[in-house]
Amino acid sequence: MATTTLTAPDTRVLGDETDDERRRRLRTVVAASLLGTTIEWYDFFLYATAASLVFNTVFFPDQSSFVGTLLSFATFAVGFVVRPVGGIVFGHIGDRIGRKRTLALTMVLMGAATALMGVLPTAASIGVLAPILLLALRVLQGFALGGEWAGAVLLAVEHSPRRRRGVFGSIPQIGLALGLALGTAVFAILQVTLDDDAFLTYGWRIAFLVSVVLVVIGFIVRLKVDETPAFAEVAALARKSSAPLRDVMLPPNTRNTVLGMLARWGEGSAFNTWGVFAIAYATKELDLAEVPVLISVTIASVVMALLLPVSGLLTDRYGPKRIYLIGIAAYGLVVFPVFALFGTKSLVWFTVALVVVFGVVHALFYGAQGTLFASLYPTEVRYTGLSVVYQFSGIYASGLTPLILTALIGVAGGSPWLAAAYLAVTAVISVIATSLIRQRDLHLATETRTP
Template sequence: MTVTDSPPPAQTAADRSTVRTALLASLVGTTIEWYDFFLYATAASLVFNTTFFPDQSSLVGTLMAFATFAVGFVVRPIGGFVFGHIGDRIGRKRTLAWTMFLMGGATALMGLLPTAAQIGVLAPILLLALRIVQGFALGGEWAGAVLLAVEHSTPKRRGFAGSIPQVGLALGLALGTGVFALLQTVMSAQAFLAYGWRIAFLFSVVLVVFGVVVRLKAAETPAFVELKRDDEVASRPLRELFAPPTLRPTLLGMLSRWGEGAAFNTWGVFAIAYATSPSGPLHLDKVDVLVVVTAAALLMAALLPVSGLLADRFGPRPVYAVGIAAYAVAVFPVFALFNTGTPGSFAIGIIIVFGIIHAGFYGAQGTLYASLFPTRIRYTGLSTVYQLSGVYASGLTPLILTALIAVGAGAPWLACGYLVATAVISVVATLLLKPRELADL
């Protein structure tokens, strides 16, 4: 896809201020939402496998914690359908306020949950219920945040604008792992397991209040305002999405995301358990691993806008495809590096695949998927592609990798083969996509 060479319309100071506010609202909102969502992932690796599933072996406890992690991804498509419909019917801004309220409330309540030692089997049941609410809320978040940024921007800056919500994901992960690392540094292991982890979850209340205030200052996107003015709002966006001609880009979009979802949840979630598990091959210090993942996520956040600028220059599709291919090439060497068993080698591997390679393609993803659908069903389209694919691409990845490593008697090579296969599928599907020109969004 080539980016149009026609000059963007002149922007007044008020226009530029509106765009900056929209980008800030998109960034702050996604940072907070992903902080909440991935805080659970970090806790699943370090806390929940013992506090909510204490009667299981280390492996089974980790699998059960990751299973509740995966449930959040299973529910996300439902949230995507519901909030996508609302976002295409009443607008992007109002929908995003509701997703943040739901996510923040569920995360804060997790911080108040009694453990299995206190209330028995009811503890994991309540944890699962709150994870479902988290997944439902996040189902409508990502697409709305991308559209808030992309639909406010000028054609020549839409790649960059689409990378800003992705920065929020990296910052949210870094914030979650960073807070956990800090808490484990300033308090004993016993204190952290007893109550320290709850501080990170309750901190969400402060973040959500700030995020809602910022989001309410943003204006509705010009694309949706024009759609509503012309009385062209879709009455059944989901039905339109799964009918020709949008069925093909919907299915290809979901396949193209497989590699990205698997990659993120390998390096940002599974790698933490792989490196720190007592039954695993590395036995690295938990705080050291969290610091490394935090540093890689911060590097990713810094490089994601570069990916967006490359998408403006070359188009989001080739940038995304090349980046996924680079991830496929790196998988086996990086796990070989991990298995040398030193903190330094683990750090180098995570920095390469997560901080650099993932940033190279993830920044182009939002704009690529936004370019697949017309305005009237764009919120539903983005939500469906990202969230429905998340069930197999993201949520199941830690479970699949854990199981494959167990089958391989502790060796990671079967898991590596699976990750490479997801990348190949993604590259082929991406090359088959036919996105719209950025000027036509």
């Protein structure tokens, strides 16, 4: 692996830390990781909620409800298509200049894109230019988020005490659940306090403009965090890779790269089914009211956020691979019962099913995912490796899921069983791939393979 000699930024001798300094450092790491990912995912999935409820009317008003929803979800999917580009760019930067500064940059870009969406003219004002500008801003969102998840995971995991890798690795995942809950809650509040005309005219914009305040807070916190000890050690030992993407794709990393992307298929399809597609499905196919559905998703997201640290504790005790396997397998088993409960068209059963599959089952494997994927690569290419696995798989595993499910239900004449079968297949693929993954030890720059 090619290396280049550079001076490590923010290098600290952790062995000289006092207990108070260590606790203060870890508190800052937790705050930077949790706040940052909450804000970034709030921004990204705010778009998803708007795509389900608003954008098909505001930006695609001349289309039928079905076609408008498809077009709205298509712009949603574009964010996932461009995320690998951001993953490659920011992964390279993160492996070359450090995790800390890269994460500050991704937050600024994401916040700017989201705020501009909040002031974007509608199709009624500027015609076809409106959806084009919306698409461009969605591209910028996807590009920024491409470098966010991997960096946030590494910020937590590479700072964590060895015996608490799982708990720290679950922290960025909590941010995702809180970001989704915050987005759906804000939309629900706006719809309750405003009438339909006011909500469609300006109400939805408030949710996007709130991001400006959140981004400023998150940016300040992230600037206070130290560079990770793992990256500092690699830099000090002159072990940085000159071409991280090449090294991620070539042996000995090829196997884990391919298996990691397949292992993520089930998780990606699950999140965007229950957190995104379920909103449109419940309001359009099941004729459930929008606000109660948003509240249901919010409740499930909060339950997930509360249970993710439990998944982290289980990960520390039994290992990330085992917990991820059990969780993905459980997801595959409950897909059909969940859609059966959806079919009752009862808000109560819809909420119960969503809390079980999204709040409980998803939390089990999602809490282990960050630590598992961080163990796929050595430190010098870890940012790029995590970005490649998470963002490239996001195209088919996440971004296309609402489109695929909408199309399958349309082909089946409104029946959800083809869609449920597709989700079950993604779970089977993920179980097989995860079982074949070979983990690495995460102890700073010294990497050894473990069974």
